[in-house]
Amino acid sequence: MSANSLPESTPIWHTLEVDKALDLLDSKADSGLTPQEVEQRLQKYGTNELEEHGGRSAWEILLDQFKNIMLLMLIAVAFISGFLDFTAWQAGQLKPGEVPFKDTVAIMAIVILNGILGYVQESRAEQALAALKQMSSPLVRVIRDKKLLDVAAKEIVPGDIMLLEAGVQIAADGRLIEQSNLQVRESALTGEAEAVNKQATLQLPEDTSLGDRVNLVFQGTEVVQGRGKVLVTNTGMQTELGKIATMLQSVESEPTPLQQRMTQLGNVLVSGSLILVAIVVIGGVIQARGFSNLQDLLEVSLSMAVAVVPEGLPAVITVTLALGTQRMVRRNALIRKLPAVETLGSVTTICSDKTGTLTQNKMVVQSIFTNNNTFRVTGEGYAPVGDFQLDNQKVPVEDYPEISALLVACAVCNDSVLQKEKGEWAILGDPTEGALVTLAGKAGIEKDQWNSKLPRVSEFPFSSERKRMSVINQVEEVATGEPSLTSVDPAITGFVNSEPYLMFTKGSPELILARCTEIRLGTHSAPLTEEQRSKILAANDQMASQGLRVLGFAYKPLTEVPPEGTDEESETSLVWLGLVGMLDAPRPEVRAAVAECRQAGIRPVMITGDHQLTARAIAIDLGIAQEGDRVLTGQELQRMSDQELEQQVDLVSIYARVAPEHKLRIVQALQRRGRFVAMTGDGVNDAPALKQADIGIAMGITGTDVSKEASDMVLLDDNFATIVAATKEGRVVYTNIRRFIKYILGSNIGEVLTIAAAPILGLGGVPLTPLQILWMNLVTDGLPALALAVEPPEPDVMQRPPFSPRESIFARGLGSYMIRIGIIFAIITIILMEWSYYHAQTVTGDGLDPERWKTMVFTSLCIAQMGHAIAIRSNNQLTIEVNPFSNPYVLGAVVVTTILQLMLIYVPPLRDFFGTHWLPPAELAICIGFSALMFVWIEGEKIFFRFMGKKTV
Ligand code: ATP
Secondary structure, three states: OHHHOOOOOOOHHOOOOOOHHHHHHOOOOOOEEEEHHHHHHHHHHHOOOOOOOOOOHHHHHHHHHOOHEEEEEEHHHHOOOOOOOHHHHOOOOOOOOOOOOOOHHHHHHHHHHHHHHHHHHHHHHHHHHHHHHHOOOOOOEEEEEEEEEEEEHOOHHHOOOOEOOOEEEEEOEEEEEEEEEEEEOOOHHHHHOOOEEEEOOOOOOOOOHHOOOOOOOOOOEEEEEEEEEEEEEOOOHHHHHHHHHOOOOOOOOOOOOOHHHHHHHHHHHHHHHHHHHHHHHHHHHOOOOOOOOOOHHHHHHHHHHHHHOOHHHHHHHHHHHHHHHHHHOOEEEEOOHHHHHHHHHHHEEEEEEEOOOOEEEEEEEEEEEEEEEEEEOOOOOOOOOOOEOOEEEEHHHOHHHHHHHHHHHHHHHHOOEEEHHHHHEEEEOOHHHHHHHHHHOOOOOHHHHHHHHOOEEEEEOOOOOOOOEEEEEOOHHHOOOOOOOHHOOOOOOOOOOOOEEEEEEEEEEEHHOOOOEEEEEEOEEEEEHHHHHHHHHHHHHHHHHOOOOOEEEEEEOOOOOOOOOHHHHOOEEEEEEEEEEEEEEOHHHHHHHHHHHHHHEEEEEEEEEOOOHHHHHHHHHHHOOOOOOEEEEEEHHHHHOHHHHHHOOOOOOOOEEEOOOHHHHHHHHHHHHOOOOOEEEEEEEHHHHHHHHHHEEEEEOOOOHHHHHHHOOOOOOOOHHHHHHHHHHHHHHHHHHHHHHHHHHHHHHHHHHHHHHHHHOOOOOOOOOOHHHHHHHHHHHHHHHHHOOOOOOOOOOOOOOOOOOOOOOOOOOOOHHHHHHHHHHHHHHHHHHHHHHHHHHHOOOOHHHHHHHHHHHHHHHHHHHHHHHHHHOOOOOOOHOOOHHHHHHHHHHHHHHHHHHHHHOOOOOHHHHHHOOOOOOOHHHHHHHHHHHHHHHHHHHHHHHOOOOOOOO
């Protein structure tokens, strides 16, 4: 059948038998589609994507920008200034050559520019987040051309055979072909929080409601448990979700801590400037000094209002955050929620999984323990090549039937696939299981072969809560009537007895052993004695204390297949087979990362489902814990009240044998102790803990879709060291933001005070026009501030404790710095202003305007900021101690800005436009001299603080 003959009208899939559905879509359950068929269907049905709708409209985003109090004040200033110009123009009071409404136009241009910038920033942020989400979007496991493949969700087509397992977010609608304990949470579609039990074999009446179509699965829903094989029936906008989806893909935009801080800053600045304006106006009216009329008074007020607003700040913040996010991605940390960029630097505790995050998740079986013998297993990686040794002597596996039995269990009770890719052995699936297939392969026991000898008929799947899994297999003899397996393969002699089914169970050794009543010795089973039990537990401890991950194995002959959901009863009276210990080496880079964490005042904590001794051995190796440190197990935690846990939580660095719900309690307890917690997770049930954590971190490689969806950040390489690197970037971003806020606002305060001082000192008129102020705030402050935004980390960035994410923007001396530097700035400028005013009035020559004192004030304010930019690069190091080329942008910005400022004075058209005056070189030199005092002061402060032993951060 060609793609064109695929059904045009949508069949009612839940009413159909599986075979009929497969026929209609011309697909096969075991081989799937061919690449050509996929290509044709992609052409016909399009990609499996939802169109984006919803969210705020572009207009709404744009209008929202003008709800900012500082922009509203600027708009008011533009109107008043326009009104003043209008009355002056009508009264014919304009000076010759003066262009009316220049300030109004300039201010409105800035307002609109800021609005557009804010708009671009927000829509960019939304796009960037959507793109990041796309990057972390799930791969779907499908069968195509008889092979298992992981493909991007958007490439799924109707007819594809899709495999589901716990934690997967379903990528398309489909008809179940087979399922095992499959439970799906469909709340995204039906609103029903309770997971639905799915059933492949049913055929349902046509009028069955969506929530009851248990033989179908739907896009966007989540597999909570079990496994399934699905024939994809609908993709993209044809899915049930596509029909209703409008909001799903819209990215939720929450005000970030920085936005909240900026609102706080705006309010303080606007109210501060209004108070100052009031003081100046009242003072001016009472003294009646310096003001020729009400208009002067208004002009001063307007200039002050323009001066106080940091017009360049939004742009600089946008750039800083964007660069921060990019740098984090380059270091393999994908930010999914923007606040994380700013708050990562505040993390005080990192709770990390062990397997795969602290360790490499490349498992190699090192030893096995059966029937009182510990065998060493040689070989590397996933290559099924190696020996079994007893007392350092290679032994033939055939001589030890219980080994073969254990290895059959390893191969059969297993969902991973071992295959050769480009000449290298690799596994598809869980590395723990991969190691077991490899182990079995070393003795010639091949998974595929055994899967056909003992076809799986049912299973109780693995979950982190159960810490075990079982498979129920039919014994071929009964299935096909062929000669007894006993004669075919001695390895399972004694397994079978006369029962038609075998259940193999593997999992946490203590748990499995507790469910055993017999033990396999040689080719038969015998009652399990207490002595044997303690020997097994001792062997388990022995392996675990070497840092090995240990699994226990058992089996049970069955007369019939146990019904789904009866695991508790069925997994009892087992026959013990043995222990398998595998090495999962720590990641080499983690040791240094842990040490860096400690220096940075961040406490690493290991939370693992593994055995306490395994956990301890690895934690000690990595420096997370020390010999003698307490390990809290899930069982102990279960017995503790929340208060008891809260008392312990600051002391314990290793939690072992925990279940996902314990993770939630640990985060909550830490948070109640005031900690700012980053928590990793990968499983479907880790989502609540990830959401609760201040920074929820999902694993990019091994993480389930559900955990990624709940996270703030995804680790593309699953590596603990990446968390530490991202934390460092977070600190750098926040430090740089504080740095340029200090830089910009110090100058704003200086400007406002200088403007306010002019009339009070009785100098005629306003020293700075709104246009000049805008120039300063945007260009001469803006460019160096942008350069400061890319300042590299200070050497001690990871040697100081984290800062509270809830601290005010003015905390840690930022407020006092701004005011102090603003005042110094103003004092220097006011002295220059007083001097230059009288100097300019008295010294007049050819073409020299007595009004040029204003240009001297303007120039000196701008140039002083250049010195400030250079000095503020480090809080504590003197400028001569900082490498000027470690951030060449600052030098570049200073040079460019100074040239631009000089052009405003010496290029006639610019001079006219900005209303400046030509300055003789000597006067320019005086301006530069005064400006340099700013630099001298800041360097002097650093020396003073150093002398006093105070460090500013
Ligand atoms: P971490 O939380 O650090 O990633 P983990 O990977 O050991 O640790 P889980 O995957 O929850 O945590 O595993 C918990 C325990 O369940 C393991 O220690 C092991 O005993 C058992 N286990 C792990 N994988 C399997 C599996 N595929 N089949 C059966 N039991 C397993």
